[in-house]
Amino acid sequence: MATKTIKVSEKYAWKWYEKFYFMSISLGMFVTLKHFIKSAFLRQQVTVSYPEERKPLSSRFRGLHRHKRDEEGRERCTACYCCQWVCPADAIHIEAAAVKPEEQHLYREDKYAKVFNVDLLRCIFCGLCEEACPKGAIYLDGGIPMPDDSRDRLILTKEMMMEPTGGKIIGERL
Ligand code: SF4
Ligand code: SF4
Numbered sequence: 001m002a003t004k005t006i007k008v009s010e011k012y013a014w015k016w017y018e019k020f021y022f023m024s025i026s027l028g029m030f031v032t033l034k035h036f037i038k039s040a041f042l043r044q045q046v047t048v049s050y051p052e053e054r055k056p057l058s059s060r061f062r063g064l065h066r067h068k069r070d071e072e073g074r075e076r077c078t079a080c081y082c083c084q085w086v087c088p089a090d091a092i093h094i095e096a097a098a099v100k101p102e103e104q105h106l107y108r109e110d111k112y113a114k115v116f117n118v119d120l121l122r123c124i125f126c127g128l129c130e131e132a133c134p135k136g137a138i139y140l141d142g143g144i145p146m147p148d149d150s151r152d153r154l155i156l157t158k159e160m161m162m163e164p165t166g167g168k169i170i171g172e173r174l
Helices: 016-020 022-040 082-086 128-132
Strands: 092-098 111-119
Touching (some): 082 092
16 A cells, blocks of 8 residues: 655745744834833833732633642642652652651651652643642642742742641632
8 A cells, every 4th residue: 555755844844935034023023113112102001010010810820839738737748759750840859758656647648758849940830740649739729939039949848838737728829
């Protein structure tokens, strides 16, 4: 049986006029000029004075990561590594530890996440960690990611993400 060869290179080859970038450059210049005229002459502000002023969030917006506790106040995360494995951005770092007998009231099983970091500089807020978690331990329902001038402060630790004790569910966005 004869097979049909698809020439992918031809299908996606650049058109001759695309190589001059004129269209893209002209379009970009037009948008810049439009906003310049609006703000300089028509007094129509095209930006907001963040953080004093904030635009409404999209209904699909995901917030920062939160770690949940169960109704008895124990940490839900059992350091199974599912979220770390599934994360496409390699943003999660977990170090597991064994629960000591005197710590059993703090954790649900015999293993817990001693270290659980989320690197916000890598995270793409895809929500896969939330979907993959079999323990309902991690949710993206926290506050809005804040701009910062320190890389260290953009790495969330477990302590920063953990909800307060008492089984209180933090479902609201800041
Ligand atoms: S939201 Fe996506 S990218 Fe961010 S930590 Fe979770 S799985 Fe990784
Ligand atoms: S947050 Fe959930 S998926 Fe990630 S290590 Fe903990 S229990 Fe496993």
